[in-house]
Each structure stands twice: as C-alpha cells, then as structure tokens.
Amino acid sequence: MKPPICELCMNKFDHREEGGTVSFKKTKQDKKWEKRVKKKSIVEHPPFMEWFCGEHFEAARKLEHLHHHEAMQELRKLFLLEEQSQS
Ligand SMILES: [Zn+2]
Numbered sequence: 001m002k003p004p005i006c007e008l009c010m011n012k013f014d015h016r017e018e019g020g021t022v023s024f025k026k027t028k029q030d031k032k033w034e035k036r037v038k039k040k041s042i043v044e045h046p047p048f049m050e051w052f053c054g055e056h057f058e059a060a061r062k063l064e065h066l067h068h069h070e071a072m073q074e075l076r077k078l079f080l081l082e083e084q085s086q087s
Pocket of ligand 1: 006007008009010011052053054055056
C-alpha cells in the first residue's frame with residue numbers, strides 16, 4: 001500500500017483520523033493487474049485505488065462508479081478550479 005497522501009491535494013494525512021481509500025471502477029488493465037498480482041501473491045497498491053484526505057474523501061467516494069482518470073477530472077473541476085477562480 002502507498003502511504004496516505006491525498007491524490008487530489010497531495011497532502012499527507014493520518015488515515016486513522018480522516019479520509020481513506022476509494023476504489024474506482026476497474027479498467028481492463030486493472031483487471032489484468034489483479035490477475036497478475038493474484039498469481040504472484042504479491043502485495044501492491046492497486047492502480048484503481050487512491051487515498052483521499054478528510055476534505056476530499058466524501059466527494060471522491062461519490063465518484064467511485066467512474067474510472068480513476070474520469071473521477072480525478074471531476075474532482076479537479078470541483079475543488080482545484082474553484083480555488084483558482086477565487087484568487
Ligand atoms: Zn485532499
């Protein structure tokens with residue numbers, strides 16, 4: 001597993017206190033990855049799973065039906081573009 005760093009704002013956080021992982025919809029490549037990992041019985045961070053801090057976790061979880069890259073586009077629109085327009 002990767003250390004808990006928010007995929008959206010890149011902040012480190014304590015996952016025992018806030019945030020968590022969101023598993024997005026798996027792509028074909030992700031399914032291949034799963035097969036490969038099961039065969040080798042190694043532990044890797046799944047490519048479709050990402051950490052989100054307390055601020056972004058709820059929004060990310062609402063988008064878990066999307067593929068990872070689609071969800072990230074939506075989240076950037078929701079949070080990052082909003083911040084830019086305010087400054
Ligand atoms: Zn965040």
